[in-house]
Every structure is written in C-alpha cells, then in structure tokens.
Amino acid sequence: MADSSASTSASAADRAKPRVLSGVQPSGRLHLGNYFGALRHFVPLQDSHDTFYCVVDLHAITVHQNAEELREAIYETAAAFLASGLRPDAAVLFNQSRVAAHSQLAWMFNCVARLGWLERMTQFKDKTASHRERASAGLYVYPTLMAADILCYRAGFVPVGEDQRQHLELTRDIAEKFNHDWCGGEEYFPLPEPLISQDAARIMSLRDGTKKMSKSDASDAACIYLSDDADTIASKLRKAKSDSEPLPGSETLDSQGRPRAGVRDARPEAWNLLGIWQAASGATWAETIERFAGKGFAQLKESLTEAVVAEVVPLGREINRHMADRGELERILADGAGRAEAVATPIVRGAAERMGLLL
Numbered sequence: 129m130a131d132s133s134a135s136t137s138a139s140a141a142d143r144a145k146p147r148v149l150s151g152v153q154p155s156g157r158l159h160l161g162n163y164f165g166a167l168r169h170f171v172p173l174q175d176s177h178d179t180f181y182c183v184v185d186l187h188a189i190t191v192h193q194n195a196e197e198l199r200e201a202i203y204e205t206a207a208a209f210l211a212s213g214l215r216p217d218a219a220v221l222f223n224q225s226r227v228a229a230h231s232q233l234a235w236m237f238n239c240v241a242r243l244g245w246l247e248r249m250t251q252f253k254d255k256t257a258s259h260r261e262r263a264s265a266g267l268y269v270y271p272t273l274m275a276a277d278i279l280c281y282r283a284g285f286v287p288v289g290e291d292q293r294q295h296l297e298l299t300r301d302i303a304e305k306f307n308h309d310w311c312g313g314e315e316y317f318p319l320p321e322p323l324i325s326q327d328a329a330r331i332m333s334l335r336d337g338t339k340k341m342s343k344s345d346a347s348d349a350a351c352i353y354l355s356d357d358a359d360t361i362a363s364k365l366r367k368a369k370s371d372s373e374p375l376p377g378s379e380t381l382d383s384q385g386r387p388r389a390g391v392r393d394a395r396p397e398a399w400n401l402l403g404i405w406q407a408a409s410g411a412t413w414a415e416t417i418e419r420f421a422g423k424g425f426a427q428l429k430e431s432l433t434e435a436v437v438a439e440v441v442p443l444g445r446e447i448n449r450h451m452a453d454r455g456e457l458e459r460i461l462a463d464g465a466g467r468a469e470a471v472a473t474p475i476v477r478g479a480a481e482r483m484g485l486l487l
C-alpha cells in the first residue's frame with residue numbers, strides 16, 4: 129500500500145529499484161559458508177537493487193557473548209562486507225542495534241506471531257536440542273526480530289543461505305497476519321522472497337557432512353574461516369572427513385545437470401567437498417563431476433586447497449586492511465545507520481499507528 133508517511137531520504141532512482149535486505153551475525157569469525165551462501169551474492173545486487181546490509185548484533189546476543197569480542201566482531205563483519213566488494217556509496221551498511229526501528233517492530237511482531245509458528249522453527253530446535261530450558265527467550269523469538277529486520281524496510285528480497293528459508297516463510301506469515309489483523313487486508317507489508325543461490329546454498333562442516341558449517345561449531349577444524357592462512361586451509365582440507373569410495377560419476381546428475389535426489393545424503397562428505405570446489409572455481413556441476421569422477425579424495429583435496437586459498441586468502445588480507453582503520457569503519461556504520469533509520473522509522477511508525485500506538 130502507498131503510505132504517505134513512509135517517505136524516505138533515499139534517492140528517487142533507488143526508490144524505483146526493488147529493495148533487498150540481508151544480515152550477518154557477528155557471533156564469531158566468518159566462514160566459507162557465510163561467504164558462498166550469503167556475502168558473495170550481496171555484491172552484484174548493490175548495483176541492480178536498493179540494498180540494505182546489516183551486521184545483526186542483536187541476533188548475536190541471543191547467546192552469551194564476551195562484550196569486548198562482540199565489539200570486535202561487529203567491526204570485523206563490517207570489514208568482511210567491504211572486503212567482499214560492498215561499497216558504502218552503493219549499499220547501506222550498518223549495524224542493527226543502532227537503528228531502534230528493528231527492536232520496536234520486533235516487539236509488535238512478537239504480538240502477531242503465534243507460539244505454534246515459533247515451535248516449528250528447526251534452527252531453534254537444532255541450537256537448543258540438549259538444553260531447551262536454559263536457552264534465552266531471545267533465541268526463541270529470533271525469527272520475529274528477523275522478520276522485523278526485513279519488513280522495517282519493506283524489503284521484497286532477501287539473499288540468504290538455504291538454512292534461512294524457514295525463517296523467511298515465517299516472515300511472510302507475520303506480514304500476512306499483520307496486514308490481515310491490523311490493516312483490513314491492505315498490503316502494508318510486502319511478502320518478501322528469499323534469493324537462494326542454487327550453488328553453495330549450504331556448505332557443510334568439514335568434520336560432519338550432515339551438519340552445516342557454523343561459526344558456533346566447537347571444532348575449529350570444521351570450518352574454513354575467512355581469516356585462515358594458506359597453511360591452515362591446506363591442513364583443514366587434508367584432514368576433512370571423506371569416505372572410502374572413488375568420487376561419483378555423471379550417473380549421479382539429473383537431466384538438468386544437477387545432483388539427483390538423495391545422492392548427497394548417501395555421501396554427504398564427498399558432495400560437500402565437491403560443492404565447495406564448484407563454488408570456489410565457478411564450474412558447473414557437470415564440469416565438476418567430469419573433472420573428478422572415479423578419482424580419489426586426495427586429488428580433490430589438492431585441487432580444492434588451491435581453489436579455496438585463491439578465494440579466501442585475498443579476502444582475509446582485505447579484512448585486515450579494513451580492520452586497521454577503525455575510524456573509517458565506524459564512520460561507515462554510523463552513516464549507514466542514519467540512512468537506514470530515515471527509511472525504517474516512518475515505516476515502523478505507520479505500523480504502530482495502525483495498531484493504535486502513539487509512537
């Protein structure tokens with residue numbers, strides 16, 4: 129719906145472009161999954177879309193963080209945005225906690241989302257499997273804050289990894305219910321679409337091909353961090369879990385050249401390493417399989433090391449370069465927060481007004 133109160137300071141050209149929002153948690157060192165699944169896809173969108181990318185620090189505190197390390201990780205995540213190729217003049221780069229509209233809308237959405245919806249979120253179940261009673265309430269309502277992150281900009285598109293698909297579906301449910309319950313069915317909030325790349329949508333742990341590569345993995349060897357040097361990458365890939373069979377051949381691909389249903393589940397480690405090679409080299413599945421069919425893991429790991437080092441080491445160097453200029457990072461985040469606030473505040477005020485609040 130056209131909301132006159134939701135005017136923004138964005139340029140007219142930007143307003144005409146479809147809007148995109150995505151975030152990355154500063155909950156530890158960024159890894160290959162964050163890069164291939166998310167950051168790398170953010171970059172081309174900054175020229176074709178009206179893009180908002182945030183360091184989602186409020187999400188990070190849903191589990192306990194060391195304050196000093198969190199501050200550092202916020203800057204490091206912003207540095208990774210820049211190192212990946214995001215430009216502050218093209219994309220709005222900021223940290224979430226500086227823009228109060230996110231938390232305000234999240235509370236309204238806590239009152240819109242149903243407990244049954246949150247109960248179904250597999251990420252919460254995975255993260256709290258053995259200690260649900262001791263998990264923070266924030267971790268439980270994490271998806272309502274994520275819905276607010278997206279909808280306080282009325283973003284229509286969200287580039288994320290496959291693991292976030294369910295949260296995006298919940299965001300659509302919340303938007304739909306808000307529009308129905310508080311706006312008489314008018315589309316105050318759009319129903320956003322995930323932008324999930326077909327390739328490298330889910331990079332798995334190097335120690336267990338059934339678990340996603342994750343910052344909070346207790347094992348350092350499970351992840352390739354963007355800060356890892358060439359020797360560390362080589363050593364982690366050498367030790368990566370494999371199986372005893374030769375690598376799969378072209379019979380495992382379907383007519384569109386994609387892995388057939390079920391083949392990955394049968395050999396998760398092999399397909400994970402092949403998928404990382406494919407993402408790092410830019411090859412198709414058909415080219416990847418053709419290159420390694422029938423060969424052993426040693427050959428794949430050697431070639432993989434070369435491809436991953438070529439991607440990661442220059443990124444790490446750039447992250448360090450940006451981290452050395454804290455003043456500039458701070459300036460970029462503060463400026464981005466101002467631009468983000470100018471867009472989000474009127475949208476959230478409009479939502480509050482529809483609920484009868486005096487914001």
Ligand code: AQP
Binds near residue numbers: 156163330
């Ligand atoms: N393994 C992965 N493969 C592909 N994409 C991934 N992403 C994360 N892990 C993978 C994508 O990276 C973006 C930022 O994720 P996040 O840091 O906000 O949250 P997350 O998904 O919870 O990431 P982690 O590493 O697992 O963090 P922790 O351990 O702190 O929970 C998202 O777009 C995500 O899809």
